[in-house]
Every structure is written in C-alpha cells, then in structure tokens.
Amino acid sequence: MQNFIVTTARKSKADSGILAETFARNLNLKFVPRADFSLDALKKIYRVENILLIRNNFPVIVTNEGEIFFHPNTAHLRIKNLRQGLGDRLIDAAKIQAGDKILDCTLGLGSDSIVLSFVSENVTALEINPVLAEVVRYGMKNFSDDTPPVIDAMRRVEIVTADYFDYLKNCAENSFDVVYFDPMFRHGIIKSSGINPIRPLADNRPLEIDSVREACRVARRCVVMKENSRSSEFARLGFKIAGGGKYSSISFGVIDS
Ligand SMILES: C[S@@+](CC[C@H](N)C(=O)[O-])C[C@H]1O[C@@H](n2cnc3c(N)ncnc32)[C@H](O)[C@@H]1O
Structure with a gap:
C-alpha cells in the first residue's frame, strides 16, 4: 500500500501543496514537493509505482496504466x-x-x-x-x-x-x-x-x-x-x-x- 507518494502538478496553485499534504497525512503517505522533477523521475527517486497528484485542486491517481480521477461518469x-x-x-x-x-x-x-x-x-x-x-x-x-x-x-x-x-x-x-x-x-x-x-x-x-x-x-x-x-x-x-x-x-x- 505504501507504493505511493503524494505531490502536486508542476504549475499548481499555492493551495495545492496544502491539499497534497492533507491527502498525504490522511493516507499516511509521503508528501514530496514537486520542484521541477518529472513524475517518472520522482517514481525512480522514491521507488514507487504510483503517484497521487494534486492538479487544479483535485486529486489524480497516476499509475503505470494511466490516470484515475473522480467523475460521475455514467x-x-x-x-x-x-x-x-x-x-x-x-x-x-x-x-x-x-x-x-x-x-x-x-x-x-x-x-x-x-x-x-x-x-x-x-x-x-x-x-x-x-x-x-x-x-x-x-x-x-x-x-x-x-x-x-x-x-x-x-x-x-x-x-x-x-x-x-x-x-x-x-x-x-x-x-x-x-x-x-x-x-x-x-x-x-x-x-x-x-x-x-x-x-x-x-x-x-x-x-x-x-x-x-x-x-x-x-x-x-x-x-x-x-x-x-x-x-x-x-x-x-x-x-x-x-x-x-x-x-x-x-x-x-x-x-x-
Ligand atoms: C468493479 S469496481 C465497482 C465499481 C462501482 N460499482 C462503480 O459504479 O464505479 C469494484 C470495487 O470494489 C472494491 N473491492 C473489492 N473487494 C473489496 C472488499 N473486500 N471490500 C471493499 N471493497 C472491495 C475494488 O477495490 C473496486 O474498487
């Protein structure tokens, strides 16, 4: 389950960092400041397969298969x-x-x-x-x-x-x-x-x-x-x-x- 880190999109709003830290705390995951790293670089550095990304103040799960985010869909x-x-x-x-x-x-x-x-x-x-x-x-x-x-x-x-x-x-x-x-x-x-x-x-x-x-x-x-x-x-x-x-x-x- 710890196969995750939490970070923000590169050009994110100031409050995205606060939201990312809240998700990390609630889920007992590591929060990593994005700086200018690519997601692939972060995966390598922290040896994880998945990233929980805060983009435009909404959480997006990035796996090797693609992105998962909430939407009412059907x-x-x-x-x-x-x-x-x-x-x-x-x-x-x-x-x-x-x-x-x-x-x-x-x-x-x-x-x-x-x-x-x-x-x-x-x-x-x-x-x-x-x-x-x-x-x-x-x-x-x-x-x-x-x-x-x-x-x-x-x-x-x-x-x-x-x-x-x-x-x-x-x-x-x-x-x-x-x-x-x-x-x-x-x-x-x-x-x-x-x-x-x-x-x-x-x-x-x-x-x-x-x-x-x-x-x-x-x-x-x-x-x-x-x-x-x-x-x-x-x-x-x-x-x-x-x-x-x-x-x-x-x-x-x-x-x-
Ligand atoms: C096919 S999806 C459900 C889709 C859902 N009905 C919808 O409309 O989006 C099945 C979900 O059940 C979860 N699940 C599987 N086994 C479970 C368990 N023992 N307890 C709780 N959730 C479980 C899976 O992780 C998965 O997210």
Missing part, C-alpha cells in the same frame, strides 16, 4: 433516464425505493452509489483501497457541475474505507434494506468498461460465499450482484438473474432475504 445519463421515467437496470433489479437504506459494498469510482443515492437518499459505500476511497470521497464532496440532482446525490453518499466482509460482520441483522456487490469481473474484461482505469488499484479477489451469507443476514429485502452475463458466479453464489438487459453483457443477480 451516473449523469442514468439519472437523466430515471428523471425521464426510463428506469435503470440496477434500480429495477434491486427494486430500490425512496427511503431505502443501501449498503454498496464495492464503491470503485462511485457511479452506482450516486445512482442508488439519487433514488434512496441513504447510501453507505465501502471501498477497500484507501487511496481510491479518499479520492472518490473528496470528489463526491467537492466535484461540481450544472446538474444539481447528480451533485445532491453524490454529496449524500457516505464512504467508508473498509473490507466488506469485516464491515458486514459488524452490522446488525436487517440493518440495511439492500446490500449490493459489484466485484471486479472474474472473466471477460469488457474493453469499453468505465472500470478499466481502476484495475491497477482495485481488489480483484472473487466474492466469497461467506460474504454473501453475511450480506443476506444484514439485508432486510435483498442482496444484489452485478457480473458478466455469462459468469458462473451467479450460480456459484446462489444469485437468480434478474430480468431486463437481454442483449447486455452485464447482468444483475438477486437473492431475496
């Missing part, structure tokens, strides 16, 4: 669709209603959490990678554009840096209405997937039956999992594939509690 279009009454496959599969209490066990870049929060207004989202969690937490609190429903939804998401199994074990029975998992897909990397940038940082372990059992104990109504439509994970873990998205490469599985 949440924009999905919320637009919901507002027009067109529905959303996750919301429909989980039958999410206003007032539901949702536990999203796999935050990633947070698009699903934002959409869930738009409908239910009560989402707790877990992410095991602390840098990803901190970057998305900052983004959800500070990102701004001209779409108030999306911004309001993201501001309401509560992000917790945690392993979902540990977190679930400490939750009371029926303490959420719905528990949702979107693990990294086992097979068939979808090239166009918006999730590809986070692959170097994401926890790739498969969802285990013990976590599903805990989720069933914690969920009052249902547990939902997203996976590749052809995945054997649905059968292995006991999920029944929800209808809809007949021609989609992605499916949602449901276990009713």
Whole structure:
C-alpha cells in the first residue's frame, strides 16, 4: 500500500501543496514537493509505482496504466433516464425505493452509489483501497457541475474505507434494506468498461460465499450482484438473474432475504 507518494502538478496553485499534504497525512503517505522533477523521475527517486497528484485542486491517481480521477461518469445519463421515467437496470433489479437504506459494498469510482443515492437518499459505500476511497470521497464532496440532482446525490453518499466482509460482520441483522456487490469481473474484461482505469488499484479477489451469507443476514429485502452475463458466479453464489438487459453483457443477480 505504501507504493505511493503524494505531490502536486508542476504549475499548481499555492493551495495545492496544502491539499497534497492533507491527502498525504490522511493516507499516511509521503508528501514530496514537486520542484521541477518529472513524475517518472520522482517514481525512480522514491521507488514507487504510483503517484497521487494534486492538479487544479483535485486529486489524480497516476499509475503505470494511466490516470484515475473522480467523475460521475455514467451516473449523469442514468439519472437523466430515471428523471425521464426510463428506469435503470440496477434500480429495477434491486427494486430500490425512496427511503431505502443501501449498503454498496464495492464503491470503485462511485457511479452506482450516486445512482442508488439519487433514488434512496441513504447510501453507505465501502471501498477497500484507501487511496481510491479518499479520492472518490473528496470528489463526491467537492466535484461540481450544472446538474444539481447528480451533485445532491453524490454529496449524500457516505464512504467508508473498509473490507466488506469485516464491515458486514459488524452490522446488525436487517440493518440495511439492500446490500449490493459489484466485484471486479472474474472473466471477460469488457474493453469499453468505465472500470478499466481502476484495475491497477482495485481488489480483484472473487466474492466469497461467506460474504454473501453475511450480506443476506444484514439485508432486510435483498442482496444484489452485478457480473458478466455469462459468469458462473451467479450460480456459484446462489444469485437468480434478474430480468431486463437481454442483449447486455452485464447482468444483475438477486437473492431475496
Ligand atoms: C468493479 S469496481 C465497482 C465499481 C462501482 N460499482 C462503480 O459504479 O464505479 C469494484 C470495487 O470494489 C472494491 N473491492 C473489492 N473487494 C473489496 C472488499 N473486500 N471490500 C471493499 N471493497 C472491495 C475494488 O477495490 C473496486 O474498487
């Protein structure tokens, strides 16, 4: 995990240094003044593969695969669709209603959490990678554009840096209405997937039956999992594939509690 340093973009605003130091402190990482070094030079000097860079007062994770930064991504279009009454496959599969209490066990870049929060207004989202969690937490609190429903939804998401199994074990029975998992897909990397940038940082372990059992104990109504439509994970873990998205490469599985 310490395979990171924190620095600023070369020509950054004065307060970027303060923000970079705050990220470094929160994540227990080393802050390195940028001076005139290239990022490659800094990686060599400090023997790290990844850099958390503060650019224009926003955090950007630079890995060997490219850059990762917070953006609502597909949440924009999905919320637009919901507002027009067109529905959303996750919301429909989980039958999410206003007032539901949702536990999203796999935050990633947070698009699903934002959409869930738009409908239910009560989402707790877990992410095991602390840098990803901190970057998305900052983004959800500070990102701004001209779409108030999306911004309001993201501001309401509560992000917790945690392993979902540990977190679930400490939750009371029926303490959420719905528990949702979107693990990294086992097979068939979808090239166009918006999730590809986070692959170097994401926890790739498969969802285990013990976590599903805990989720069933914690969920009052249902547990939902997203996976590749052809995945054997649905059968292995006991999920029944929800209808809809007949021609989609992605499916949602449901276990009713
Ligand atoms: C496919 S991504 C989720 C994408 C997300 N639904 C979205 O809309 O952006 C899966 C995420 O779950 C995280 N993850 C995997 N195992 C986890 C665990 N045991 N506890 C918490 N988070 C985990 C990964 O690090 C990764 O960021």
